[in-house]
Each structure stands twice: as structure tokens, then as C-alpha cells.
Amino acid sequence: MAGGWHGPARGSTGRGGSRCRTAGRRRRVPPDAGRIRRPSPARAIPMRDPLHAVPVRYKLPLMFISVCLLAFGVGGYLVSGSARSALEGEILARLEFQSRAYATALAGRLQSLARRTEDFASDGYIRDHTEALLGEPGGARTGVVREELRGHLIRNKLPLEAAFVDLWILDSSGRVLVGTKEAPEGDFPQAIPPDGPAGPLVFSNFLQVGADARARLFISTPLFSRTGARPLGRLVAWVHPGVWIVTSLGGGEFAGSSGMDPVRLHLVDGKGDHLQVDPTLASGQARGLIPEILESDFGTTLLTEHASRVALAATRGGQDLFTKSYPVGESGWSVRVDLISENALAPVGGLQNRFLGVGLILAIAASLLFFFPMRFLARPLQHLTDAARRLRDGDFGTRVPVESSDEIGQLAQSFNSMASAVQERTESLQSTAEDLRDRQRELAFERDRMQAVISSMRDGLVVLDEEGTPVVYNRAAEPILEEILESEQQLHPHHDCLRRDRGSAECRGCLFDTSSAPRSCMLEIAGGVFEIHATRFVSSASGRPGRVLVSRDLSDRIAQDERQIHQERLAVLGEVAAVMAHELNNPLAAISMYNQMTAAELEGNEEVLANTEVIQRNVAVCKRTIRELLDYATDTTPEITAVHLADTLEDVSAFLRPLRERSNVALEIDVPDDLPEVSGDEVQIRQVFTNLVVNAIQAIGSRGGTVRIRAEREGTHAVVEVEDDGPGIPEEVRDKIFRPFFTTKSRGEGTGLGLPTARRIAEMHGGSLRCIRTGAQGTCFQVRLSLA
Known part of the structure; x- marks a missing residue:
């Protein structure tokens, strides 16, 4: 809490105040002063002009321009919207037709590849050689039979279909027996359907094969013995997706017409991976690219997992798309085609802009026609605006010329009347304000003078209003003010409340009660003793009494x-x-x-x-x-030197060794090596610890025990604790142990001056000695000494 003057500056002239009179000045009172003004009845608030911030000379042209732009803009929007909707429907229909045509062509071509695979599986030569490989897996002719079968596949089967890039023969468990190329060793269970090797055709999803992870798919068909009674395994035909697409769509067109953005084609398999197809593969020249496609997978890109989801989104490069999809037969795949909407809708994109352009030209022409009439209308209004601005800035003598008798002229006359009334009222207010400023300066001077007097007081001053709330106080009164506002403890005066029970009388009620009689008492507050005088005073015009408290701190004088x-x-x-x-x-x-x-x-x-x-x-x-x-x-002046506590405590231990051994008491000393030296008289400090250790040994008695001495640093002091495991100090004498000549020992064994002497020495060295704990487990004394 800050000191000084804290009360509100009151400007009313009550008792004890002074009234300011200005010689030679007569105050002008407004004619309606003191009259009660009744509020006018509520009226409906008219709708606010949406163009209230626009000058009048611009409103009519702007309104006509807005009508033109609105008419042509809305008309253009409706016309272009109808054309856009029709074009969008046509584009979606075309994309649906195109996706269905692509899906039909790809499904037909896929079925022809499946039939070709079944034809290969019905070849008797392939059946016989496969059965021979299964009959003698480790025979002498196994290698010869495998090479004959592989050569037959390469020479007689693989060239029959350009889309086939490899042929495999698998046994019933999925193990690869023969391949036209370097077939991997081991099993290929993906080609075996859940129904077993005799199951139906299997169309795979897109797979990445080879060291360069090229996109492939396979068709798996059952392979039976010549009699057809026993399934031998599966024949797997690996299909190149690019050749399959070229042979299916080689005569189609991706673009709807010349100059349009090409349609993008995707093949999506059953697990969500898709093959992105270059438009070139569906053109008429694509069949001549089959060797390049087989060599480098030109025109196809396989995207998997997250890349598939991104590529199949309804945008391409941040642009909206038209998209349609259609399933490819019963293979579980689908064909998806899409087209960038902005490019497709380009023919109708400028239609709305052309409508807006026509409307803008008409609006500009209309604004030129309205220029001169609006100029004569706006000039008087501009004069009124300028005059109102000067009136706002303090030029109360400003007037506007009346140039016409129409509504604008009447408005000018009303403005001039208003300006005259404002000028008269302002002069009256200025005179009143000058009187108020004079009175305020006087009150400020009185307040500053009172503040200086109250701040310079060494005694505390607290002024309570009629509600008992502190309104004025100085720094010296902060202890008693904190007790009033923050503390929940009872205030105890020496002469009265300390003689009664705790709850029988409240000094706050009798001392701070604004209705009680003047009185004085001494209170113990925050460890100090204060003499407080309380008197009543009238704090407001209501006549209810307040309270003035004057406090004086007697703690230093008593100490x-x-x-x-x-x-x-x-x-x-x-x-x-x-x-x-x-x-x-x-x-x-x-x-x-x-x-x-x-x-x-x-x-x-x-x-x-x-x-x-x-x-x-x-x-x-x-x-x-x-x-x-x-x-x-005797008040012996200590000889102050730097004392090493560890050495001093070792001297005490050596000096008291006979007494310790006779009493069977062990002494443990724990002093850190980095503990700084303390400042004091080495002899007197040794006497302090000798008295404490002797008392501890005598408290333990003949039953034996341990005395522990621990030292540590706390800020600028060294703290030493002397603890024993004796029976402790009885509760009824704990407050008397530092009194001179008080002892609990038998007559002749103690004088009662050991602890008082040790405490006096510690205090002479700027430290302290106190008992920090005692009980059945022992007693601990703490000594604080200043560091050197």
C-alpha cells in the first residue's frame, strides 16, 4: 500500500470549506435553467439511407449506374447460367458415353485375352509336358522336358498375342514350373483362386514386377490333364496394360473436338490402384508405338495408395473437373474419364462479361448526362456542410447564405437559427466553466497542502467514512490498515481484551465503530505495539458520523x-x-x-x-x-577473527572426550569441506558448543546415546544444529530454559547459566540460539553465526 494522501478530492463546499466569489463578474444563467425537461414520446426510427456516406452530387448518377449494372449483370448471369447448365449436361453425357464405350472396348478385349489364355491351356502338348514334369519332378529328363515346354511357349504361343509379355506354368500349390522368361523361383499363390487350382479365371489387380517395377496384370486359367479328370495347375498369362489399351482403343479419340483440352483416362483396379493413360495410346497412330510401349512402358503410369486417391480427386492441378466412370465387365475394374471444366466451359465463359461491359458503357453515358444538374443541387449542400464543420471546430459566428426559398433554403435558415442559439449557450457555459476552474484550483491547493501535512506525520492517520471504510490514510498507518482490511484475527488491546475470553469482546467493534464514543487503547498488531486514539467526525452532508484514528508505534520505545x-x-x-x-x-x-x-x-x-x-x-x-x-x-567484548567451524568442533570433541567415554555417548560431526569461516571470538564460540554438547551428554545420561552436530550454509549465515537422542525437555519447562539460574538438574550439578550465556554470546556475534524441536526422540538446538 502506498503512503500519502489517498482520499477522494471532494468539490462540495461543506463545513470548514471556503466559497469562491469572483469580483466584477456576473454569471449568465440560461433561461431554461432549473426547469425539468420531459422526454419526448418515442417515435419510429426511419430507415437509414444506405448511401449516407456518398455526396449528393454522386448519388443519382451512382444509382443509375447501379441499375444498369444490376440489370445487365443479372441478365448476363441468367443467360450465361442457362447456357452453362446446358453445356455441362452435354459434356457429362458425352463423358458418360465415352467412359461406357472405353469400358466396353476394354472388357471385350480382356475377354478375348482370357479366351486366348484358355486356348493355350487346352493345348495337348502343354498338358503332356506339364504332367510329365509333375510325374517325375526329380527325373533325369526333367530339365529336358522343361526346356522343350519353355521353347514351345516361346515359339508357338507367346507370338500369337502381342499383349502377352510372359507365360508361366504353375503346379497346384502355386509353384512356378516353367516361364517363357526368367521366372522367379518359389511359389506364386496369387494366381491360385480360393476354390483351388481348378477354380475359374482370375483377373489380377495391377502389380509392379521386375527390377524397374513396371505395371503388369495377369490372367490365370486352370490347366487339366489330357483326359480332363485331374487338375495339373494353372497357366498364367502376363498382360502388358499399355498394349492391351492400344489394341482396345487404338482407333478412338480422347478430345471431344478440335482445340479442347484432352480427356484424361484412368484404369482403376479392385484395390484402388489406378493406371494413368496418356491420350496418345488411344489415337490412330498408337499401334505403331507398340514396340516402344513394350520396351519402356510408354504412356502408362501406375499410382498406388495415397497417390491414387490424389489422382482420382475431383481436381487436376487445383482446377475443377468433369468426371465419369464405368465398370469394365465383371473384372472388378472401372474406367474413369475426366475433363477440366474451365477449358470445357470456355465458349460460355465470356458471355456474362460482355453483358457487364454493355451495362458499364450505358452507366458511364448516363453519369455524363447527370453531371450539370447535380452540380447546382450539391453546391448549397456543400455550403451547409462546410459551415457545420466550422461550427464544430469552434467558429460559432459562422452563417450560410440563403440563395433560394425551396427546401434547401429553408434548411439554410434553420441552420443559421441553430448557430445563433449554440453561440449564446456556449458563451454561458464558458463563463460557468471558468468559475468551476477557479474553484477546482482552490480545492487542489487545499488538497495538496493537506496531503503534505498528512504524509509528513510520523504518527499513523486513518479516516473512516460513515460505513467504516478507510478513505484517507498515510504510510505510518499501513500496519493498522492491513489489520483492518486483510487480517481475520482479533485485535487485542492490553488494557481490556487481553483480560477477557477471546470471543467475549471485539476491539474492532469498539475502536472502529463510527457510532461509539471517543476512546484510546493499545493494540498488538503485526508483532508491534500501537497506541491508538479514536474520535468521531461528520464525514458527509448526511450527518452520519465517521471516525478518525491516530496511531503511534510504541514498539521501539518499549524495546x-x-x-x-x-x-x-x-x-x-x-x-x-x-x-x-x-x-x-x-x-x-x-x-x-x-x-x-x-x-x-x-x-x-x-x-x-x-x-x-x-x-x-x-x-x-x-x-x-x-x-x-x-x-x-560481565560484558566482555569479543575478539573478532575468522573462525573455522570444523576445527573448533573438533577441539570441543577432544576436550569432552573423557566425559563422553564415561557416559558412553558418541559424538558425530558433519561439517562440509566448502563451508566458509565464520566471524567471531573463537574462545566464546567454543564455549557455546561446549555448553550445548555438555547439556546433551547430561540429558542422555548413563544409558548411552549419540550427539550429532551438523553444519550448513544458509545465505550469509552458517547454521549449526546440535541434536541428541535423549528424553527431551518437559513441556512445562520449555519456555524457561533460557532464563538465568533456571535448571532442571539436582542441586550442586548445575547453575542455570549455561544456556543463557551461550545465547548471549550468539547474539553478541550477530546470530541466534534457539531450540527448534524436542520430544521423546531427543532435542535439537540451532546456532546461527555470521559468515566471515
């Missing part, structure tokens, strides 16, 4: 008082401790000396020697108590 009291107590304690040390150390030294002399003289008297040991032990306790009291009471 300073507590520190001063603590220092005074330490000073008194130091003086007392010095006197006690002086007065007690000399008698204790004499008692210790004479006790030692007595023990030396009575070496044989064990009973007396036991008494002397008790005396000596109690003397040592008294001396230790005096020394610890002096350490706690």
Missing part, C-alpha cells in the same frame, strides 16, 4: 526501555558478582588449601578422607558458580 532495564540489571548483577567473587574466592581458597593439607596428613583414615573429598567437590562447585556468574554478568 528500548526493556533493553535499558536489562542493561541496568546486568550492571547491578556485575557489581554484585564482582563483590561476591572477591569476598568468596579468598575463603574458598583457604578452605581448599586446608582441606588438601588435612587430606595429606590423614592418608590412612579413609572415613576422614571421604569427608575431605566432599568438601573439595563442593568448593569446586562454588568456584564454578562464581565463574559462570561473572561470565554472564
Whole structure:
């Protein structure tokens, strides 16, 4: 929340305000000021001119041009549309006829190839040799019989049909026995129908064969023995698609007429692959290209899978197509022909443009005829437009000349009357606005002055309106404002609410209630103590009271008082401790000396020697108590140096080794090698960890255990944790462990100054010492020291 003035600038002149009067100026009041204006009855909104943005001198010519263009454009569209529809129907009919003719020719030619294949299979020579190969597959004459059969196929069968490029003889399992060319070794099950080798004719889909993946298809027919009683296998005739198409369509034409785009022909097989055919193959010269077709597959392109779907789409190169298809007999194939629609419809494409051209010429001629009449009509309207623009820009004295008595002249007179009224009203408003600006400057000055005063206050100021909402506050009041707006916790004053139950009284209700009487109290907010004075004031013209809160932060003063009291107590304690040390150390030294002399003289008297040991032990306790009291009471200035924690902790471990071994307690130290040195007095820091480890060993007791020391870096501090696995600190004394002279040990075993002394040393080094956890599993103390 930003500080400073946060209240709204109110311009009304209430109590305490000042009213501005301007000498020598008389304000002009409009004649209808204060009169209630009744709204006029609602009227139907007329239709808006669609050409409202077009100048008047252009509207009539533009309207005539639009009529011409619309008439000739719509007429041209209708005429060209009728012609286009008729032409499209004729083209589709022609394509349907052509696809049916192509399909019929290809089906007839395919059936003749099938009959030729069956004729080959009925050849007795082929039957006998095939039966001989099957009868003696490993005989001595197998190779001779195979070569004789292969030569018969090459010499006597293959030349009979130009479309056949290869002939195979298969056994009943589909294994290739003989081929006119290099037949592959192995099986060819595609030629065997599901009904077995004796099944009907098989027309294959397009296949890619050979090293160059040329497009081929085959016709498979059953091959029986001479008696016809036993199927020997299948005879497979491989057909060249290009030669088949040439011999079927060699006398046809792809183009409908001279100059038209040629029709594109596709052969689509049963699985969707298609063969794209060049128009040359259906021309009259195609039969002379059969040797070239056999050599290089000229004129045919096989497209499979995705390429087939793209090629069969209703577009060619992004152009729309006319397309028709027809099935090729019962083979499962179909013929598809298509034609680019734009080229086919070119004869009627310019008809609509010619109609539009005629309409445009007529429109231009009409606009020339309307030029001069519209000029005399538009000039007065232009004068009105210019005058209205000057009036908008602030020239309220502008007027337009009245040149006629028609509707345009009446409009000019009405405009001049309106301009006079606007000029009078504007002068009145300017006078009122000047008075308002003077008043606003005065209010701004008062607001800035109040803002400067409130911002410079060291005490917090919060102004609540009649609803209890803060409207004005400064930076010093942010803690109490945050408590009002954001915190759900109860505000507790020292003198009242802390003495009652938590829910019995709400200080917010009594302190911030705008209807309650003025009062003062002290509140604990965000860890600080604030003295708050609340008074009422009238915040609005309604007379409902608001509230003014003035707060003062007493935290620093209370802390300073507590520190001063603590220092005074330490000073008194130091003086007392010095006197006690002086007065007690000399008698204790004499008692210790004479006790030692007595023990030396009575070496044989064990009973007396036991008494002397008790005396000596109690003397040592008294001396230790005096020394610890002096350490706690005196403010010894530490000698700041760079201290290596690992070495210091090792010294503590070595110093306390006898005590650890006697108590059966293990000490584990975990300090990272890269931990930086800390800043402090090495002797005093060693005393802190010695006190903590001794307390941990004494807490574990004789049952044995482990004390763990872990160190790590947190920002600019080194954090050391000393943890034991003792029984923990009882809950009822946890808040008292850092009080001087408080101890849970038996009389004579502790002075209660170890932890207070260690904490004071840590704080003198800019750090802290606190107990972070305790319980049945042990206690852990944390020491924070500044890094060097």
C-alpha cells in the first residue's frame, strides 16, 4: 500500500470549506435553467439511407449506374447460367458415353485375352509336358522336358498375342514350373483362386514386377490333364496394360473436338490402384508405338495408395473437373474419364462479361448526362456542410447564405437559427466553466497542502467514512490498515481484551465503530505495539458520523526501555558478582588449601578422607558458580577473527572426550569441506558448543546415546544444529530454559547459566540460539553465526 494522501478530492463546499466569489463578474444563467425537461414520446426510427456516406452530387448518377449494372449483370448471369447448365449436361453425357464405350472396348478385349489364355491351356502338348514334369519332378529328363515346354511357349504361343509379355506354368500349390522368361523361383499363390487350382479365371489387380517395377496384370486359367479328370495347375498369362489399351482403343479419340483440352483416362483396379493413360495410346497412330510401349512402358503410369486417391480427386492441378466412370465387365475394374471444366466451359465463359461491359458503357453515358444538374443541387449542400464543420471546430459566428426559398433554403435558415442559439449557450457555459476552474484550483491547493501535512506525520492517520471504510490514510498507518482490511484475527488491546475470553469482546467493534464514543487503547498488531486514539467526525452532508484514528508505534520505545532495564540489571548483577567473587574466592581458597593439607596428613583414615573429598567437590562447585556468574554478568567484548567451524568442533570433541567415554555417548560431526569461516571470538564460540554438547551428554545420561552436530550454509549465515537422542525437555519447562539460574538438574550439578550465556554470546556475534524441536526422540538446538 502506498503512503500519502489517498482520499477522494471532494468539490462540495461543506463545513470548514471556503466559497469562491469572483469580483466584477456576473454569471449568465440560461433561461431554461432549473426547469425539468420531459422526454419526448418515442417515435419510429426511419430507415437509414444506405448511401449516407456518398455526396449528393454522386448519388443519382451512382444509382443509375447501379441499375444498369444490376440489370445487365443479372441478365448476363441468367443467360450465361442457362447456357452453362446446358453445356455441362452435354459434356457429362458425352463423358458418360465415352467412359461406357472405353469400358466396353476394354472388357471385350480382356475377354478375348482370357479366351486366348484358355486356348493355350487346352493345348495337348502343354498338358503332356506339364504332367510329365509333375510325374517325375526329380527325373533325369526333367530339365529336358522343361526346356522343350519353355521353347514351345516361346515359339508357338507367346507370338500369337502381342499383349502377352510372359507365360508361366504353375503346379497346384502355386509353384512356378516353367516361364517363357526368367521366372522367379518359389511359389506364386496369387494366381491360385480360393476354390483351388481348378477354380475359374482370375483377373489380377495391377502389380509392379521386375527390377524397374513396371505395371503388369495377369490372367490365370486352370490347366487339366489330357483326359480332363485331374487338375495339373494353372497357366498364367502376363498382360502388358499399355498394349492391351492400344489394341482396345487404338482407333478412338480422347478430345471431344478440335482445340479442347484432352480427356484424361484412368484404369482403376479392385484395390484402388489406378493406371494413368496418356491420350496418345488411344489415337490412330498408337499401334505403331507398340514396340516402344513394350520396351519402356510408354504412356502408362501406375499410382498406388495415397497417390491414387490424389489422382482420382475431383481436381487436376487445383482446377475443377468433369468426371465419369464405368465398370469394365465383371473384372472388378472401372474406367474413369475426366475433363477440366474451365477449358470445357470456355465458349460460355465470356458471355456474362460482355453483358457487364454493355451495362458499364450505358452507366458511364448516363453519369455524363447527370453531371450539370447535380452540380447546382450539391453546391448549397456543400455550403451547409462546410459551415457545420466550422461550427464544430469552434467558429460559432459562422452563417450560410440563403440563395433560394425551396427546401434547401429553408434548411439554410434553420441552420443559421441553430448557430445563433449554440453561440449564446456556449458563451454561458464558458463563463460557468471558468468559475468551476477557479474553484477546482482552490480545492487542489487545499488538497495538496493537506496531503503534505498528512504524509509528513510520523504518527499513523486513518479516516473512516460513515460505513467504516478507510478513505484517507498515510504510510505510518499501513500496519493498522492491513489489520483492518486483510487480517481475520482479533485485535487485542492490553488494557481490556487481553483480560477477557477471546470471543467475549471485539476491539474492532469498539475502536472502529463510527457510532461509539471517543476512546484510546493499545493494540498488538503485526508483532508491534500501537497506541491508538479514536474520535468521531461528520464525514458527509448526511450527518452520519465517521471516525478518525491516530496511531503511534510504541514498539521501539518499549524495546528500548526493556533493553535499558536489562542493561541496568546486568550492571547491578556485575557489581554484585564482582563483590561476591572477591569476598568468596579468598575463603574458598583457604578452605581448599586446608582441606588438601588435612587430606595429606590423614592418608590412612579413609572415613576422614571421604569427608575431605566432599568438601573439595563442593568448593569446586562454588568456584564454578562464581565463574559462570561473572561470565554472564560481565560484558566482555569479543575478539573478532575468522573462525573455522570444523576445527573448533573438533577441539570441543577432544576436550569432552573423557566425559563422553564415561557416559558412553558418541559424538558425530558433519561439517562440509566448502563451508566458509565464520566471524567471531573463537574462545566464546567454543564455549557455546561446549555448553550445548555438555547439556546433551547430561540429558542422555548413563544409558548411552549419540550427539550429532551438523553444519550448513544458509545465505550469509552458517547454521549449526546440535541434536541428541535423549528424553527431551518437559513441556512445562520449555519456555524457561533460557532464563538465568533456571535448571532442571539436582542441586550442586548445575547453575542455570549455561544456556543463557551461550545465547548471549550468539547474539553478541550477530546470530541466534534457539531450540527448534524436542520430544521423546531427543532435542535439537540451532546456532546461527555470521559468515566471515
